Amino acid sequence: MAVVTLKVGGMTCEHCERAVRQAIERVPGAHALEVSHQTGVARLETAGPEVDLARVADEIRAEEYTVDGQEVAGDGGPTAPAEPAPMPPPAAEGVDRAVEEVSFAIQGMTCVNCARGIQRAVERLPGVASATVNFAVESGTVRYDPVAAAPDDIFAAVRHAGYTPLPEGAGSRGRERRERRLFLFAAGLAVAALLVPRLGLPANWVLATLAAIATVNQIGPGRDYYRGAFHAIRGGAANMDVLVALGIAASYGFSLLYLAGVTDHHAFETAVYLVAFIRVGKLLEERARGRASRALEALAGLQVDRARRWTGDDWAEVTLAEIQPGDWIQVRPGERIPIDGVVRGGTSTVDEALVTGEPLPVVREPGAAVVGGTLNQTGVIEVEVTRTGADAFLGQVIALVRAAQAQPAPIQRLADRVSAVFVPAVVSVAGVTFATWWVWGSGGLAYAVTRAVSVLVVACPCALGLATPTAILVASGLGLRRGLLFKSGRALEAFSRIDRVVFDKTGTLTEGRPTLRGIELQANAEEIDLLSAAAAVEWASAHPYAQAIRQAAEERGVTVATAVDVEERPGLGVRGVVDGQLVWAGGDAFVQGLGLTLPPVDEAAGVGRVWVARDGQLLGCLLLGDAVRREAAAALAALKEMGIATAVLSGDRPGAVAALLAELPIAAGHGGLLPADKVARVAAYRAAGERVAFVGDGLNDAPVLAAADLGIAMGAGVEVAREAGDVVIVHSDLRGVVDALRLGRATVRKIKQNLFWAFAYNTVGLPLAAGILVAPLGIGLPPEWAGLAMALSSVSVVSNSLLLRVRFSAGMKP
Numbered sequence: 001m002a003v004v005t006l007k008v009g010g011m012t013c014e015h016c017e018r019a020v021r022q023a024i025e026r027v028p029g030a031h032a033l034e035v036s037h038q039t040g041v042a043r044l045e046t047a048g049p050e051v052d053l054a055r056v057a058d059e060i061r062a063e064e065y066t067v068d069g070q071e072v073a074g075d076g077g078p079t080a081p082a083e084p085a086p087m088p089p090p091a092a093e094g095v096d097r098a099v100e101e102v103s104f105a106i107q108g109m110t111c112v113n114c115a116r117g118i119q120r121a122v123e124r125l126p127g128v129a130s131a132t133v134n135f136a137v138e139s140g141t142v143r144y145d146p147v148a149a150a151p152d153d154i155f156a157a158v159r160h161a162g163y164t165p166l167p168e169g170a171g172s173r174g175r176e177r178r179e180r181r182l183f184l185f186a187a188g189l190a191v192a193a194l195l196v197p198r199l200g201l202p203a204n205w206v207l208a209t210l211a212a213i214a215t216v217n218q219i220g221p222g223r224d225y226y227r228g229a230f231h232a233i234r235g236g237a238a239n240m241d242v243l244v245a246l247g248i249a250a251s252y253g254f255s256l257l258y259l260a261g262v263t264d265h266h267a268f269e270t271a272v273y274l275v276a277f278i279r280v281g282k283l284l285e286e287r288a289r290g291r292a293s294r295a296l297e298a299l300a301g302l303q304v305d306r307a308r309r310w311t312g313d314d315w316a317e318v319t320l321a322e323i324q325p326g327d328w329i330q331v332r333p334g335e336r337i338p339i340d341g342v343v344r345g346g347t348s349t350v351d352e353a354l355v356t357g358e359p360l361p362v363v364r365e366p367g368a369a370v371v372g373g374t375l376n377q378t379g380v381i382e383v384e385v386t387r388t389g390a391d392a393f394l395g396q397v398i399a400l401v402r403a404a405q406a407q408p409a410p411i412q413r414l415a416d417r418v419s420a421v422f423v424p425a426v427v428s429v430a431g432v433t434f435a436t437w438w439v440w441g442s443g444g445l446a447y448a449v450t451r452a453v454s455v456l457v458v459a460c461p462c463a464l465g466l467a468t469p470t471a472i473l474v475a476s477g478l479g480l481r482r483g484l485l486f487k488s489g490r491a492l493e494a495f496s497r498i499d500r501v502v503f504d505k506t507g508t509l510t511e512g513r514p515t516l517r518g519i520e521l522q523a524n525a526e527e528i529d530l531l532s533a534a535a536a537v538e539w540a541s542a543h544p545y546a547q548a549i550r551q552a553a554e555e556r557g558v559t560v561a562t563a564v565d566v567e568e569r570p571g572l573g574v575r576g577v578v579d580g581q582l583v584w585a586g587g588d589a590f591v592q593g594l595g596l597t598l599p600p601v602d603e604a605a606g607v608g609r610v611w612v613a614r615d616g617q618l619l620g621c622l623l624l625g626d627a628v629r630r631e632a633a634a635a636l637a638a639l640k641e642m643g644i645a646t647a648v649l650s651g652d653r654p655g656a657v658a659a660l661l662a663e664l665p666i667a668a669g670h671g672g673l674l675p676a677d678k679v680a681r682v683a684a685y686r687a688a689g690e691r692v693a694f695v696g697d698g699l700n701d702a703p704v705l706a707a708a709d710l711g712i713a714m715g716a717g718v719e720v721a722r723e724a725g726d727v728v729i730v731h732s733d734l735r736g737v738v739d740a741l742r743l744g745r746a747t748v749r750k751i752k753q754n755l756f757w758a759f760a761y762n763t764v765g766l767p768l769a770a771g772i773l774v775a776p777l778g779i780g781l782p783p784e785w786a787g788l789a790m791a792l793s794s795v796s797v798v799s800n801s802l803l804l805r806v807r808f809s810a811g812m813k814p
Contacts, residue, residue: 003033004053006042009066009123010130011035016065018706019490023059030056040099040129040143064410066130099129102151103141105166106158107175110228110282111135112465113239113423114163121161121235125149136469138175140165162231179286183279186221189213190276193269210268211259214252222248222275238423240461246427247456247783248274254449265446273784274457281791285462288798300398302373307338310382320388327385331376339372340392341383348379397485397730401476411468411493411751418464418759426459426766433770450783454769458786462794463761467754470801475747478808483715483730484740491726493751494710495744497691501639501712501737502682504696505650505660505671508714509734510626512697514544516552517607518623522599525619528558534585534612534622536563537576545610546574548624549585573610584613591618607659626656628663635734636665642741645690649678649704678704695737712737743808750804754797761793 008020017035020042024032029047036042044056057067109115115133118140122131127148133140142154155165196209218226225248228241251271258266308315310328320338323329328344331337337350349361352374361377364370370383373394389395434452438445472489479486486492503509519527535553538546539560553560563583566576573586584591588598591611596618598611607625611618639646648669650657657671670681678694682704685692694704697714705711705725713725714732729736769786773779781789 002046002049004044004046004056006044006057006060006067008035008040008042008060010132011040011065019063020060020065023063023065024056026059027052027056099143100146101141101143102154103139104155104158106133106138106140107164107166108224108228109133109135109138109163110225111240111462113461114228114232114241115465117232117235117239118158118161118163121157122154125153125157128154134469135465136473161235162228176283176286176290179279179283182221182224183276183283186217186272186276186279189217189221190272193272207259207266207268210266210272211255214255214268214271217272217275218248218252221279222271225275238427240423242423243426243456243459244278244787246430247453247787250449250453250456251783254446265444267446267450267783270450270453270783274453274787277784277788278457278791281788281795284795285791285798288795288802291802302336302394304336304338304373323385323388325385325388329383329385331381331383333376333378333380335376337370337372337374337376337383339385340387340394341370341372341385343368343370343381344384345382346380348381349377351375351377397480401480401485410490411748411755422459422461422464426456429459429766429770430455437771451769451771451780453783454771454781454786455766457783458765458769458781458790459762460758460765460790460793462790463758463797464755466794466797466801467758468751470798471747471750471754471804474801474804475743475750478804479740479743482736482739483733484736484743485715485728485730486740487726487728491710492744492747494691494726495693495741496748498644498693498710498741498744499690500645500647500685500692501741502647502649502685502692502694502708503666504678504694504701505648505652505657505669506626507697508695509632509648509660509664510628512626514548514608514624515627516548516622517625517627519620520623521620522618528556530612530619531556531622532558532560533578533583533614533619534610535560536578537566537574537583537585539563540566541568541574545608545624549610549622552622578614581615585610587611625659628660629734631733631735632664635738638735638738639741640665642738644741647681647685649673649681649694651675651678675701675703679707682708693737695734697732712740743804746804746808750801754800757800758793758797761789761796765789765793 011017011020021032021035024030024035024042024044029051031045031047032042033045034041034043042060046053060067106118109118112135115135119131119133122128122133122140122142125144127145129143129145131140131142140158144150144154158165193210193213196213197206199206201209225241225244228239229245232239232242248271251267251274255266255268255271304320306317306319307323308330309318309323310330315330323339329338329341331348333348343364343366345366347363347365350364350370351361352371364381369386370381371393387393390399430452433455434448436448437443437451438448441447441451443450468489472492475492476486506512519530521527521530531549531553534549535558538549539562541547550560561578563576563578566574568574569586569590573584573590575582575584575586577583584594587609588611591613592598594613594616596613596616598618607623610622610624612620612622636646646666646668648657648660648666650669650671651673652671654671657669660666661669670677673681678701682692682694686709691709693710693712694701694708695712695714696705701713705713710727711725712727712729715728715730727740729740765781765786767773768779769781771780
């Protein structure tokens with residue numbers, strides 16, 4: 001046996017940990033002991049020296065993580081690194097070398113290769129564990145060792161690569177305004193270039209004016225492409241800017257040769273039109289991408305800057321940064337609740353739709369929790385603050401959504417591989433096109449240059465790069481509006497492949513608290529009399545059955561007397577004096593201790609009994625059980641219609657699970673399970689070839705949420721369950737599982753459509769631009785129209801992703 005420690009880069013969440021763990025387990029003889037995204041370390045145990053560690057590293061890389069080096073301990077002896085690389089220096093003893101994370105917006109990217117260049121530049125910095133740059137949402141996330149690196153170092157690397165880092169969450173509106181200004185500038189020059197030859201001016205004046213317009217065009221709206229190309233080449237990544245810069249430089253440079261008398265033709269107008277057409281396409285693309293990201297911007301807009309805090313004498317307005325847990329704040333009608341807390345005074349209705357997906361306002365009264373960013377509607381309330389900053393619900397949601405949009409889905413791998421070699425390949429095709437038309441064509445040098453320029457500008461790596469992230473961007477926004485938080489693009493894609501959904505019982509398929517299910521009366525007892533007597537002695541008890549009895553009495557309008565001399569016996573029951581009469585309420589053994597014989601009652605599996613006796617006379621029993629969620633049957637029926645198998649795994653008694661199976665359309669279920677048993681059952685389903693999603697909300701669900709192919713955490717559950725899940729259903733409505741599956745399937749279909757059209761566009765566009773149809777049909781593609789087609793291809797991909805909104809909002813079927 002040997003224990004191997006690998007340094008794994010790129011892990012950012014629990015889902016990453018599970019992906020790395022599963023990659024390790026795929027290698028025979030390798031067993032994952034510990035995988036941590038916080039430390040960037042994976043520890044595994046090997047069965048012997050025959051275990052292929054190189055394959056372990058390859059399996060991890062196949063999941064798009066990096067393996068930097070390894071250390072081996074145990075009786076297996078040292079093993080050569082799978083990929084030799086220096087290990088980071090060990091931390092001083094007793095010093096916690098925790099990995100920190102910084103996220104930021106990035107301005108200036110024009111295609112997916114820009115993102116790749118920035119990512120490489122940042123990853124080369126000492127102390128950087130991993131970097132993720134997303135072109136679609138124009139953002140970056142970097143995990144680094146704070147001892148060896150700092151955010152300023154990271155931002156400097158981004159700037160050196162030719163791009164501008166901005167504060168996290170910087171919206172798309174500023175970028176859209178900039179694109180609009182550049183387009184108007186380029187369009188004005190294009191109109192001028194169109195009109196000048198038609199004004200009747202002398203030929204020399206016309207030529208001089210066109211040359212001046214083209215020069216202004218090069219150093220004005222065209223400057224971005226030259227600068228982007230320079231930084232891309234310096235960073236070792238050829239991006240879209242390289243193609244556009246080559247195209248407009250070729251047109252402009254060829255025209256300058258005409259001024260020098262070298263050629264007999266100029267293309268000043270072509271260079272001007274080309275920039276204008278590309279700019280209009282980029283403006284349309286920016287607008288479409290802005291619409292795709294509106295959901296997250298709207299969510300960020302819910303955050304408020306100030307709140308009224310109680311100072312001890314009066315309410316005073318302070319900045320939100322000054323608010324601490326334990327402070328009291330006041331919220332008036334029409335204001336957004338600034339931060340998470342508990343209502344301590346007043347009652348109001350609160351609109352929580354944008355945060356939880358709940359469509360109707362809810363009543364919030366003293367003791368009720370409220371969430372920052374929700375809208376207070378009707379009354380003045382006083383709130384005791386419980387969580388602030390990044391720990392608050394809204395901060396966590398924004399962080400989750402940004403993380404989901406930043407992480408690509410595995411389906412994007414093919415497009416990324418193609419994009420990596422796309423630009424060099426296109427430049428080669430342009431060179432062949434130029435040579436072919438110059439040597440064998442009849443149009444001479446001018447026509448050869450025109451065809452080569454068309455090839456350069458028609459090619460579009462952007463569409464390939466946008467295919468997956470824009471669909472994920474739109475889908476995550478749609479999920480957000482329905483109270484669904486996807487932690488990664490991987491989770492969205494995984495939904496499309498799920499074969500079975502396994503549910504926890506208590507708190508997931510059921511309400512998670514007992515309710516009165518029925519009353520069995522004895523002798524001449526009356527229902528109201530029995531319930532009143534039981535509620536009186538149970539009034540002060542904290543037992544869940546006591547709470548259910550009190551709630552039932554309140555709902556039925558039963559008058560409850562005050563009990564005195566109350567004595568509660570844990571595990572047995574409670575007794576007290578009500579209106580001078582001794583009342584007993586409890587289980588079988590408790591009441592039998594009075595010498596009473598219990599009559600038979602209708603047995604109901606999963607239902608508990610509370611017997612009630614007064615002055616030695618049995619009144620009857622209350623039947624209590626965990627109520628099934630109202631939406632459970634409809635959700636399960638929808639899953640069956642989608643062809644998804646279901647099952648229940650519960651720690652509750654087998655009888656309770658059997659009763660649930662009789663009430664709900666679930667084929668299989670097991671009760672009396674420990675957390676390890678649930679993990680084993682899920683492993684058995686997976687071993688049988690099924691891809692499994694587990695839905696749970698409790699503390700003991702965290703292991704099985706992590707063990708399943710996809711973990712779905714109900715938002716009302718404890719924090720650890722939400723951390724373990726890949727998806728969080730904020731509103732705890734089981735129909736969210738159905739929505740998530742439908743949205744996941746629709747998203748993957750949309751990604752496949754986008755990739756198809758992106759590949760098809762380039763497959764058709766490149767030969768057409770090269771002039772393959774000129775000889776047989778006389779059909780060619782002028783450079784300016786090729787530039788517009790290139791830009792519009794990206795617009796088409798983004799617009800196709802936006803159609804998810806229409807289909808999903810219209811009740812899309814799987």
